[in-house]
Amino acid sequence: MEQLTGRASRSRSASWGWGLAATFFVIYATLSVRRHQLILTTGYDLGIFEQAVRSYAHGRLPIAELKGPAFPLLGDHFSPITATIAPFYRTWPSPVTLLIAQATLLAVAAVPLTRWAHRTLGAAGALVVGVGYGASWGIAQTVGFDFHEVCFAVPLLAFSLEALGQERWRAAVAWVLPLLLVKEDLGLTVAAFGGYVAYRGRRKLGFLAVAAGLAGTVLEVLVLIPAYNPSGGFAYWDKSSGSGGPPADLLLDHAIGLAKKLGTVLMLLAPTAFLALRSPLILLTVPTLAWRFTSSNEAYWDIRFHYSAVLMPIVFAAFIDALAATLRSDKSLASVMPRRGALIFSSVFTALTLPLFPIGQLAEKNTWQAGPRITAVRHLLVRIPDGATVAASNRIVPQLTNRCTVTVFGSPNQGHPEWIVVDAATPQGWPISPGEQLRELTGLRTNGYTTVAETLGYVLLRRV
Template sequence: MGSEHPGGLSSVHVLPWILVGLLFAVYSTVSVRLHQRMLTTGYDLGIFEQAVRSYAHGSAPVSALKGPGFSLLGDHFSPILASLAPFYRLFPSPVTLLIVQAVLLSIAALPLSRWAYRSHGRVAALVTGLGYGASWGIASAVGFDFHEVCYAVPLLAFSVTALGNRRWRAAAGWALPLLLVKEDLGLTVMAIGIYIAWKGSRRLGLALAFVGVAGTLLEMLVVIPAFNPSGSYAYSGSLLGAAGSQGGTLRSLLYLPMDLLTPQTKVITLVLLLAPTGFMALRSPLMLLALPTLGWRFLSENPAYWGTSYQYSAVLMPIIFGAFVHSLSRWAPDASLQNRRTLRATMTISSAFTLLLFPGFALSQVFDPLTWETPPRAAAAHRLMEKIPDDVTVAASNRLVPQLTNRCTVTLFGSPHTPLTADWIFVDTESPMGFPISVQEEAESLGQARKHGYRTVAQDDGFLLLHRSTA
């Protein structure tokens, strides 16, 4: 299928790894530069670093940003994060999380591009690998901190590839660890099981579907509430959907189609999901695997789930590009001139959409000169941070939090979850985010802090450092 290389390696083996290396370089560059430019946040990079730091020191995944002694297992069920502990123990930095995320997201291109190469050759591998790698769902995840779903992306890529090649046991094996990534992914495991039962081994598929549903119910109804101080699953309201909150089961069912497609943001997201494949992904039954994620997102009351921002679409990208490769299989590349023309047209359309969408999302920052310039204010912030000792408690602005979480116990200044008991306060008064409190409320809170014994230690270029002695 591919030309031979020295040592007996063929292009089908080499090219996918080259794509993985290229994507890793881009992902790690963008995310690390965002952190160095102080554009990462406590919500969410700081939260995950606190959990991983706890695992690295042999304790439960506690995040002070979520509340005093709050275990992240009471927020989302993501024990797979414990696998980061050895790496973090060696390199205790938020950059470790960002690098691991870059590795995981880039490795997903391996099975997809290899499958495309074996099916349709080098061009198909390039279009698929780069299409997935430059897709806006992956770009949005890379551009926004670290998230546990980065583990799900390669697992889904390998599972979908196995499904497309009718390797049912391998598909099930790659799908099962999704239950350790996040509680809602059990529904995707269920969908993979249903697909296997439909297309291949009924017994294996039904067993996998049962495990997926049972895992999600167990995690949402038992495990997470057991770790949550409220004794409940905090996101049940969101997952029940907007229709469910409007009163009445019959009314909810009647409004269900409308809730899936309104407001217009949801339709735009659907179009943008399918556009990079030239809408060819719709021709593959593998697209059914995307329904659980699309369902809970579009039925949710949370508008953040509906659009193209954040990490929520990352898990859909390996499914969509797997469906894309699968859909191409109906045109054998050597069968006829018409088939070859159809394949070339499809590849061209897919590449055109990828190029068209690329500038609007985070990965395009690699070509932005500002990416390579560290703002002068960052130096001022680090000068003030050097005055904060290790292993103390700090209440900080959202973008300052992940600059300190590797060596201090950090809370979010103004957070309603955490009373102000920190030894230090470190805030950005020149460029406040307005989260979790407004700019005016932040100024008022600083005034109250001074009344309760906090004194100014230093201020520079809009950054303010306060300290309260506990002696």
């Protein structure tokens, strides 16, 4: 009878997890694909990753023309795990394949977290944790910004954290080791997981994981990436130090940076009512926060983009662990109220912040109205033949990378493509300013290019 009860409990835990995963997959896929349809995805980074996966799909090492002529992407970041998308891309050669893969991976991470929460906290706790993770700002920002390799790390971390919570140490290490194939900095996270395993008593296994993580990062940063990089080095060393300038400016920059970093930490902890601080698992966020906060790149400091995706499963795992610890230590009525309060706070935080981040766009009217400019640019793009060389505005790039060789218009590696297609009405201001873009277009029209079409602010030029 006890065995049947246990199996029923595990079945309920799994069904909760997979149910939430299916729900969030639909949400993530709908949002990311719709953004692509609205010409809101970009060459940096969806186009780059599609070029890499397209290379893998044709049996070649990953090349990203957007980074430079025949640029080997393994010389930028070490992410060979993206090759696993290649078989699917070969069947469906579209940037949407990458977006669907990302939606799947991010959604699957809800399974182990919800399952663990259901077993330790019950149905209410599982619902709060599962929805909290799935609707978290870090995951929403990732879904709302193209495709990135870190989507592979998120489920690996979630399954490893569940194993840690259940003291299945070998499984935890087995799940976390593939992070070495996701990105070079994640070896530090592998080492942190190993340190936790050693701290919990499995010293040999833990120290082996620490050694593997540190050795992996060193090997990738000092040997593998430079071996592929055309310049023979690691391009991001200069991001790890501050810039010079007058003392007053440096002081102001430091204050602004400190405020952004503090804001990021507060946003990480707030979904857990700051209860995650009571779990040692929260220390597993330190490697990622350390490299981000010591970088001179301000984009790493705050809550924009995809950089916090890998932190979300850790934060919610720490939340589960902290709540479970209070259950083990005190089951009295006096301890029940704070636990309920934390779950209620987490639910309210999730509900209030959801509309502020990309998932909230699904409820906006503009998301479901394409408008005449979308139709106009699509009519222009069909005039560009397959296999052509093209320079395009950043947001137009991923509309072409599955069938053309594409660079970003205005970038140093633009060269002399056969076709140029530019959004002159709403320029992003990158990699060149709107004024520079206008001057560049004017010069091209008198220097080897003819205007094929110009409609609603979109310009299509062809080399003569």
